[in-house]
Amino acid sequence: MTLMSILGFALAMFILTATPGPGVLAVVSQSLRAGFKSSIVMIAGIVTGDLFYLTFAIFGLSFIARSISPLFTLIRIAGGLYMIFIGVRAIVQKEPGELSEGNGRKGSSTYLSGLFLTLxxxxxxxxxxxxxxxxLDLETLRFSDGLIISALVMTIxxxxxxxxxxxxxxxRSLIRGPRSMRLINASAGGFMTAAGTLLVAKTVSR
Known part of the structure; x- marks a missing residue:
């Protein structure tokens, strides 16, 4: 594995991550709804999902992903619809108090949301x-190379x-008061609904 290949992968990874998509929209929505700490849990789930697919690719198991493509299609649609449900519920929610840091979704649920969103x-x-x-030449990739790539994925x-x-x-911290918090709630719900809609639309259009 050469330095140029590592840099090329790192750049591609950065572009993939920085480009707004379902993952970014979901993280922004979670942070708006329940605070930064809660979004960290979701991000951990997202990173886990990426490492899962990275392992698939490194060990030459991408054919498994293709062979169970119908299952992944169902997962994508179900995940997208679930995100739309969460978003709509946040938009119509009338009690802004539910947005407080301590009242966010349970950690396990937030983590799994991030994981299945990536998967x-x-x-x-x-x-x-x-x-x-x-x-990268996956056939000549060494164990140490795999560790480097994994570290890059987690870091970037x-x-x-x-x-x-x-x-x-x-x-979120700049906005105070019931009316403002309801606005945050609606905005977060909009982000989540957009993420779910984007996910379903991409799946159906394939």
Missing amino acids: SNPKVVVFYCGFLPTF LGTVMLLYAKLADYI
Whole structure:
């Protein structure tokens, strides 16, 4: 594995992560709704999902992902509809108090939301099982190379997502009062609904 291949992969990973998509929208929504700490849990789930597909690609198991493609299609649609449900519920919610840090969704539920969001994201599937081999020779990849790539994925993906979450949390901290908090709730619900709609639309259009 050469330095150029590592840099090429790192750049592609950064572009994939920084480009707004279902993952970014979900993290921003979570941070707006329940605060920065809650979004960290979701980001951990997202990173886990990416490492899952990275492992698939490194060990030459991308054919498994293709062979169970119908199952992933159902997961994508179900995940998208669930996100739309959460978003709509947040939009129509009348009690802004539910947005407080301590009243956010349970950690396990938030983590699983991030995990399944990544597992059902077509962009992530295509990147690891399709584009990754163009940057790296997976057949000659050593164990140490795999560790380096995994570290890059965790660092780049985690950092970019944390920046999005921190920005959303900063905006949240500037807005006070019941009316303003309801506005945040509606905005967060809009982000989540958009993420779910985007996920379902991409799945159906394939």
